[in-house]
Amino acid sequence: MKSKISIDLHKLSRFVNLFLPILAIIFFLAGLKLSFYYHFLTVSFLFATALNVFYLYLQNGHALLRNFGLLAQGRYMLESVGPELRQYLYASDTEEKPFNRLERAEVYRKSQNIDSASSFGSLHTFDATELKIRHSLFPTPTSELTPYSLTFGEERGIENTHTIRKPYIISAMSYGALGKNAVRALARGAKLADITMNTGEGGYPKYHLMEGCDLIFQLGTAKFGVRNKDGTLNEEKLKEIADKPTIKMIEIKLSQGAKPGKGGLLPKEKISDEIAELRGVSKEHDVVSPAFHSECKDYTSLTQFIKRVQNIANIPVGIKLCIGDLAQFENMIQEFKKQDIFPDWITIDGSEGGTGAAPRAFIDRVGMPLLPALKGANDALNEAGVRNRLKLLASGKLIGPGRQMLAFCLGADAICSARGFMLSLGCIQAIQCGSNACPVGITTHDPKLEHGLDISIKAARVRNYVNNLKHDIDELVAATGCQSINDLSFKHLYVPADSSISPHVPNN
Amino acid sequence: MTKAAKTTSWVFQIIAVIIMGQTLAFKFSGHPTTLAIFEEINMPYGHIIIGVLELAACILLLMPQSIVYGATLGAGLMTGAIIGHITELGWEGERGQLGLLAIATLVSCNIVLFIRRKDIPLIKGILSESNLPKD
Numbered sequence: 335m336k337s338k339i340s341i342d343l344h345k346l347s348r349f350v351n352l353f354l355p356i357l358a359i360i361f362f363l364a365g366l367k368l369s370f371y372y373h374f375l376t377v378s379f380l381f382a383t384a385l386n387v388f389y390l391y392l393q394n395g396h397a398l399l400r401n402f403g404l405l406a407q408g409r410y411m412l413e414s415v416g417p418e419l420r421q422y423l424y425a426s427d428t429e430e431k432p433f434n435r436l437e438r439a440e441v442y443r444k445s446q447n448i449d450s451a452s453s454f455g456s457l458h459t460f461d462a463t464e465l466k467i468r469h470s471l472f473p474t475p476t477s478e479l480t481p482y483s484l485t486f487g488e489e490r491g492i493e494n495t496h497t498i499r500k501p502y503i504i505s506a507m508s509y510g511a512l513g514k515n516a517v518r519a520l521a522r523g524a525k526l527a528d529i530t531m532n533t534g535e536g537g538y539p540k541y542h543l544m545e546g547c548d549l550i551f552q553l554g555t556a557k558f559g560v561r562n563k564d565g566t567l568n569e570e571k572l573k574e575i576a577d578k579p580t581i582k583m584i585e586i587k588l589s590q591g592a593k594p595g596k597g598g599l600l601p602k603e604k605i606s607d608e609i610a611e612l613r614g615v616s617k618e619h620d621v622v623s624p625a626f627h628s629e630c631k632d633y634t635s636l637t638q639f640i641k642r643v644q645n646i647a648n649i650p651v652g653i654k655l656c657i658g659d660l661a662q663f664e665n666m667i668q669e670f671k672k673q674d675i676f677p678d679w680i681t682i683d684g685s686e687g688g689t690g691a692a693p694r695a696f697i698d699r700v701g702m703p704l705l706p707a708l709k710g711a712n713d714a715l716n717e718a719g720v721r722n723r724l725k726l727l728a729s730g731k732l733i734g735p736g737r738q739m740l741a742f743c744l745g746a747d748a749i750c751s752a753r754g755f756m757l758s759l760g761c762i763q764a765i766q767c768g769s770n771a772c773p774v775g776i777t778t779h780d781p782k783l784e785h786g787l788d789i790s791i792k793a794a795r796v797r798n799y800v801n802n803l804k805h806d807i808d809e810l811v812a813a814t815g816c817q818s819i820n821d822l823s824f825k826h827l828y829v830p831a832d833s834s835i836s837p838h839v840p841n842n
Numbered sequence: 843m844t845k846a847a848k849t850t851s852w853v854f855q856i857i858a859v860i861i862m863g864q865t866l867a868f869k870f871s872g873h874p875t876t877l878a879i880f881e882e883i884n885m886p887y888g889h890i891i892i893g894v895l896e897l898a899a900c901i902l903l904l905m906p907q908s909i910v911y912g913a914t915l916g917a918g919l920m921t922g923a924i925i926g927h928i929t930e931l932g933w934e935g936e937r938g939q940l941g942l943l944a945i946a947t948l949v950s951c952n953i954v955l956f957i958r959r960k961d962i963p964l965i966k967g968i969l970s971e972s973n974l975p976k977d
C-alpha cells in the first residue's frame with residue numbers, strides 16, 4: 335500500500351536526470367546575462383551531467399546506476415556508512431557480532447585496569463541453552479589456590495621442555511595479517527605479562543623476535559619461512575629457527591576454525607615488499623596457502639610428519655586443528671597410539687575463530703564450534719587412555735573469564751586467544767582486517783594508520799589484560815571449591831538440555 | 843597502473859601546473875591586461891578568486907594523494923575559461939593564445955583523469971575489476 339507522502343523514486347530519478355543538463359543550460363544563460371559568476375554553477379552541472387551520462391549509458395556493471403543515474407549513488411553512499419551507523423547508533427549492547435559491546439567493554443576495561451564490576455543484573459537472556467558454572471557451597475580461600483603451571487614436552491621426557499605459569503597464550507596471528515607495530519606491541523606485552531606468543535604462519539618471525547618474549551613458531555601449510563621451492567619442508571631452515579633461544583615450541587597448523595579445509599589467505603592489498611621477502615612469495619596476487627601439508631596424506635603420514643618435526647626440533651611440537659568430524663579425530667588418536675607418537679599438545683580451534691581473510695561460507699558454515707569439539711576431543715583422549723600423553727589447548731572467542739572457565743571445565747589446559755588480544759590493543763571491531771585499512775593500525779601496513787598504535791602503551795595494556803583475566807579466573811576457580819584449573823571438570827558445569835554440547839553428553 | 847601510464851600522467855600534470863602556474867603572477871599582482879579581462883566579463887575580484895583556485899589546483903595536482911581532485915578542479919576552471927572566451931572574450935590576438943592554453947590545460951587534466959580514473963570517487967567503485975566482496 336502506498337502512503338500519501340511516499341516519493342516515487344523512479345519518477346524522481348527521471349526528473350533529476352532530465353534537469354541536470356537543463357540546469358546547466360539555465361545557469362549558462364544566467365552567466366551570459368546576469369553575472370559571469372553563474373558559470374561556477376554551469377561548470378558544476380555540466381560535470382554532474384557528464385557523470386550521469388557515464389552512469390546511464392557508458393557502464394554496465396551496476397544496474398541501479400544504469401537505470402536511475404546519479405540519484406542511485408545515494409543508496410550506495412548510505413549503504414557504505416551502514417555498518418558504522420548500526421554499530422554506533424542502532425545496535426544494542428548485546429547484539430553485535432562477533433563480539434558485542436559488553437564483551438568488548440570487558441576486555442577494554444581489563445586492559446586499562448578499570449574496575450569491571452557491573453550493576454543491577456545480567457544482560458543475557460537466561461534461556462535454556464546457556465552453560466553455567468557450578469559454584470560450591472564451600473569456596474576455596476583464594477590464598478590457598480595452587481599456583482598454575484603447565485609443562486609442555488614433559489610426557490616425552492625431552493630436555494627442552496617449556497613451562498607456562500599463566501594459562502594464556504597469544505594465538506597465531508602472522509606478520510602480514512597484523513602490522514609490525516601490532517606484532518611488536520603483542521610481543522612486548524607477552525614479555526611483560528610473562529606469557530608465550532604464537533608467531534602465526536607468516537614466515538620468518540622477524541618482528542616477533544625483536545621483543546625477546548617466549549615464542550611458538552607456527553608451521554603453516556605453505557611452510558612460509560621454512561619452505562623449499564616446491565613447498566615441502568626445509569629441515570635446515572626449521573632447525574635454524576627452532577634453535578633460537580626464544581623459540582620455545584613449534585605448532586604444526588593443520589587447520590584453523592575460520593577456514594578449516596582451506597589454506598590461509600593474504601589479500602594482495604596487504605603484501606609489502608618485506609612480507610613478500612619474509613614469505614618468499616610474489617606481490618602481485620593474493621597468497622593462498624594449500625589446504626593441507628603435502629607431507630600429510632593420511633593418518634599414518636600425518637603421525638610420521640609430527641615425529642619428523644619433533645626429531646628436527648629439540649623442543650615441544652604440537653598441532654592445531656579445527657575438528658570437522660569427531661570420528662576422524664578419534665581415528666587420529668588411535669593412530670598416534672598405534673605408532674606411540676604423540677604431539678606435545680593439541681590446540682582445538684572452534685569454527686567461531688577469527689581470521690584476517692577467508693571466504694564467507696568458510697567463516698560461517700564450516701567446522702565444529704569450540705565447546706562441543708573440545709568436549710568430544712577430551713572424551714576421545716580419555717577413552718583411548720592417552721589424555722596424559724599430551725596437553726589440550728582451546729581457542730575460539732575465549733576472550734573473557736566466563737567463557738574461558740567453560741573451556742577449562744571441558745578439558746582445556748590453557749587458553750589461546752587472538753581477538754581477545756587484538757581488542758586489548760584497542761581493536762574497535764571495524765572488520766577491515768583484509769583491506770589494509772584497519773582504522774586503529776592493527777591489521778594494516780599503512781604507515782599512517784600504524785602510526786596511531788603506540789607500542790609501549792599497548793604492550794602495557796596486554797599485560798593488564800592478562801593479569802586481570804588471571805585474577806578473575808582465580809576467583810572463579812575458588813568459587814567452584816577447586817584448588818586449581820587442573821581440578822575443573824565437566825561436573826562443574828550446569829548443562830541445560832538444549833545446549834550446544836548436550837548431544838555429546840551420554841544419557842542426555 | 844603501469845609505469846608508462848604513471849609517467850604519462852605526471853607529464854600532463856606538470857604541463858597543467860606550468861600553464862596555470864605562470865599566469866598566477868599576473869593574477870596576484872593585478873597586471874593591467876589580466877584586470878582588463880576580468881573587468882570585461884564583469885568579475886570584480888575575479889583575478890584573486892580564480893587565482894586562488896588555480897593555485898589550489900596546482901598544489902593538488904602535485905600531491906600524490908590528491909591528483910584527481912586537482913585535475914577535476916583544473917578541468918572545471920578551464921571549462922569556465924573556455925566559456926568566457928566563447929561568450930565574451932573572443933579569440934583575437936593574445937586572447938586566442940590564452941584560449942588555446944586553456945584548452946591545452948583542459949585536455950591535460952582530462953588525460954590525467956582518464957589515466958587515474960580508478961582513483962576518482964564516485965567512479966572508482968564501478969571500474970574496479972571485480973566488485974565481489976573480499977574479506
Ligand SMILES: Cc1cc2nc3c(=O)[nH]c(=O)nc-3n(C[C@H](O)[C@H](O)[C@H](O)COP(=O)(O)O)c2cc1C
Nearest residue numbers: 505506507534535687688689690730731751752753
Ligand atoms: C587477524 C588474525 C590472523 C590470524 N592468523 C592466523 C594464522 O596465521 N594461523 C593460525 O593458525 N590462525 C590464525 N588466526 C586464528 C587465531 O589464531 C585463532 O585460532 C582464532 O582467531 C580463534 O581465537 P579468537 O576467537 O580468540 O580470535 C588468525 C586470527 C586473526 C583474527
